[in-house]
Amino acid sequence: MRLAICHLYPDLMNLYGDRGNVITLTRRSEWRGIRADVSAVGLGEDVDFTAYDILFMGGGQDKEQKLICEDFQGLKGRALTQAVEDGIAFLAICGAYQLLGRYYETGCGERLPGIGLLDVETRAGKKRMIGNVVIASELGGGRPRTLVGFENHSGRTYLGARVRPLGRVCLGYGNNGEDGFEGAVYRNVVGTYLHGSVLPKNPWLADWLIARALERRYGPTSLAPLDDGLERAAHDAAIIHAGRLARLYRTPVRSRDIAGTGRRRQPVRATAGDDPEHKANAAVAVVWRATVAGQTMGKEDGK
Amino acid sequence: MRDLLAVWAGKAALGLSRRLGHGGSSLPGKVALRIQPDLLTAYGKKLRRGSVVITGTNGKTTTARLLASALRDAGLRLVHNRSGANLIPGLASAFLEQFVENPAPPDVALMEVDEAVFPDAVGRLRPVGVVVTNFFRDQLDRYGELDTTVSHVRRGLEAMAGEGFVALNADDPLVAYLGRGLRGRVTYYGVDDVRVGTKEMTQTREQRQCLVCGRILDYDVFYYSHLGDYRCPGGDFSRPPLTLKATDVALDGALGADFTLRGGGPRDLRVTVPVPGLYNVYNGLAALAAAIMLGIPVERAVSSVAEAAPSFGRMERIAMDDREILMALVKNPTGYNQVLSTLLGQASDARPRWFLMALNDKYADGTDISWIWDVDFEAMAARESAVAGVVASGTRSHELALRLKYAGLPAAKIACVPSLSEALDRTLGSVPTGGTLYVTPTYTAMLELRNVISRRGYAPQFWEGEV
Secondary structure, eight states: OEEEEEEEOTTTSOTTSTHHHHHHHHHHHHTTTOEEEEEEEOTTOOOOGGGOSEEEEOOOOHHHHHHHHHHTTTHHHHHHHHHHHTTOEEEEETHHHHHHSSEEEOTTSOEEEOOOOSSEEEEOOSSOEEEEEEEEEOTTSSSOEEEEEEEEEOOEEEEOTTOBOSEEEEESOTTTSSSOEEOEEETTEEEEOOBSOHHHHOHHHHHHHHHHHHHHHHSSOOOOOOOOHHHHHHHHHHHHHHHHHHHHHTOOBOOTTTTOOSSOOOOOOOTTSSOHHHHHHHHHHHHIIIIIITSOTTTTTTO | OHHHHHHHHHHHHHHHHHHTTSOOSSHHHHHHHHHOTTHHHHHHHHOSSEEEEEESSSSHHHHHHHHHHHHHHTTOOEEEOTTOOOSHHHHHHHHHHHHHHOOSOOSEEEEEOOGGGHHHHHHHHOOSEEEEOOOOOOOHHHHSOHHHHHHHHHHHHHHTTTOSEEEEETTSHHHHGGGTTOOSEEEEEEEOOGGGSBSSOOSOOOOOBOTTTOOBOEEEEEEETTEEEEEOTTSSOBOOOOSEEEEEEEOOOSSOEEEEEESSSSSOEEEEESSOSHHHHHHHHHHHHHHHHTTOOHHHHHHHHHHOOOOTTEEEEEEETTEEEEEEOOOSHHHHHHHHHHHHOOTTOOOOEEEEEEOOOSTTTOSOOGGGGGSOHHHHHHTGGGEEEEEEESTTHHHHHHHHHHHTOOGGGEEEOOSHHHHHHHHHHHSOTTOEEEEEEOHHHHHHHHHHHHHTTOSOOTTSSOO
C-alpha cells in the first residue's frame, strides 16, 4: 500500500515546528509497511489533488497567508474543494485553519476572503491567546479522547452550522476563548489551533487521518497497532505539565462537561478559595478520569 | 540622593540574591529601577566612550564576549552584562555590579539586548554603536511572530537617528534589509566562501521572500538556514556588498574556527575564533566589525578575539575528574543544528558519543517547545554510529525523546530521565574514562545543570571572577 502526502507551502507555512506532523504521518505509515511519499507544493505551482491522499498545511505569518489566499483563487481553489468533497484527509493548523475558513476580519472591519472550505469565520482579536491546550475530542467515535498541544493566535474563530468542533476545551483558550470549542471538522478535514507538533504526542489523531486516507483509496482497512509507549508518556506528561503551568500563566480552565456525558459538572470548589492551580489540576484530573486513566488513549487505535 | 538610594537598594538585593545562589542577574536591577527609573540614562551619560549594543536572535553573548576581550585589551574599562541577562533590569544590574566593584564610571558599556526591548534600550543608552547578528525563530510564544521581532529592531535603529555606527550581518536578508535608507555609518559583514555553504537549503528556513516585492529570493549559496548570498529575481534587493568578509574558512577544529579577514585594513589577516562552528565565524566577524568601528587597530582586535574565553554555556568545557563535559546552550532550531553538526564532527569520525539533551519550557526557555520539530535530528540519526546513546532530560524530556524516536534514532539508544541531576549521573556513568559527555541544555536547564555541577565542586559559578 502507498499513501501520497502533500505538504502545502512548506516554505511559507511552517511557523511553529508543524513539519513534525508530516514526519509523524510518514513514520507511522512506514512502521506499518505502508509506503509514504511526501511532495511539497509551493506558490503558483499546479496541483493535481486527485493524486494525493493526505494534505497538510501549517501555520504562517499574516503576509504569507495573504499570498496563499490569492494562490487559491480560481482553479486551484475549485480543485481543492472537489478533493475535500471527495473525502481527502486534510490537516490544517493555526494560520492554515483560518485560511480554510470563509473570511478573516481585520481589526478595522475589513474582510479578507479565505478559501471557504470550512464554515468558520475568524475575527482579529487584541489579545494573543498563548499557552498549552488540552481538549477532549469525540472525533474517533466512542468516548472522548484527549488532545494536547500549544496554541498561539490572536484571531478568534467561530464555527458555522456546517462544521462540528474538533473538541471541547478543558484547559486553554481554543477557537476564541469564549464558547469552549476547539478546531473544526468537515468531512475528513481537521482544522485546529494546536501546535506542538500536535500529531506526535496525539498519535490517535495521526492514525485517524491515515485510516481515512487508506479507506478512501483501498476500502475498509484496519491499522496495525504500534508500540506507542513513548507517545503515550509524552501525551500524559504534557497534560500533567499543562495543568501545573496553568497556574503560572493564568490560563483559563474549563471543567464542565468534559466527559461528554451531557451533564454539566458542578464547578470544582477549591478549599483555598479560587486558587487557579487547584482548578487547573482539578480540570486535568477530570479529563484524566474520563479519558486517559480509565482506558488508555491508544486502546481504541486500530479498530 | 535618589541615585544613591537606588544603588544602595540594588546592592542589598545583589548581595541577597548571591547569597541565595541565584547568581544575581536581574533582581538587583529591578529593585534599583523601581527607585530610580532613569538609572540607565544617568549612568549611560557618564560613560566616556558611550555604549555598544548587540542584538539579534543568536550569537549575542558570544559576540559580546569576543568584543569585550578586544575592548579590554585596548585598555578600556567595561561594564558588560556578561551573564546574558539582557532585559532592562539585567542591564541595570550590570551597571550596579560594576559600581559595587569600582564607583568610578567605566569607559564603555557593552550590552547584549533582547530584540523586544531593543528600542527601549536605545532610548535609554543612546548607543554609539549597534550590532545586529541575525533573526531566527526563537521563543515565538513571547514575541508573536518573526516580523514583530524584526520591527522592534527597526524601530530601535530608527530611534538612533543617524548617530553612531551600525554593523549588520549582510548574509541574513532580514538583517541586511534594516540597512536600507538607514542614516549613519553602516557596515556589512558576511562570509565569502562557497566551500562552506550548500546549494540547497537543507535546514529550517526562516524567510526567503524578497522584502520589497515578496518574490522568493534566489541563492547562489546557503551558509546555514537562510544565511547566504541571495538576490531577488526582480532585482529589487540583494545581499549588500560586504565591507568586512571572511574567506578561506576552516571549520575542522573542535576548539575553534579559522578564517581570513578581508576589508579590515590594507592587509588580509588570518583570524582564529576560540569557539567552533560556522556560526562562530559570524560572531567573530560581528565582534571585529564593532571593534574596527570603535577605532581599535584591527591587528590588535584579531589577537584579542583569538584569546577570548568562550562564553558562559556557549560551548564550554568542564573537567569532571577523569571525564569531561562539553556543554553547548541551545535555544532555537538553527542554533541547535549548528551545535549538533559541530559536536558530531567530521563524517569520518565515528567514535560513539554520549549526549545529555535537556529541554525545559520555562519562560526564559520559551514555553512553546514545538521548535524541536524543526531541529534536524534526522541528520543526527543518519550518523547513528557516532551516537552511543542520548538521555533526554528536563521538564519536557518526554517530548524530546519522542522527537528523537521520530527522527529515526533506534529506541534502544534513547532514554528519558526528567531529573537533570539523575540524567547527569547516568550519562557520566556511561562515558568511558577520558571521554567526553556532550550536553545540550536550553537556558534554564543550563543554569540548573551548572548548579548541580558546581555543588559537586566543579566549574565556577558565573559571577565569580572574570574569564
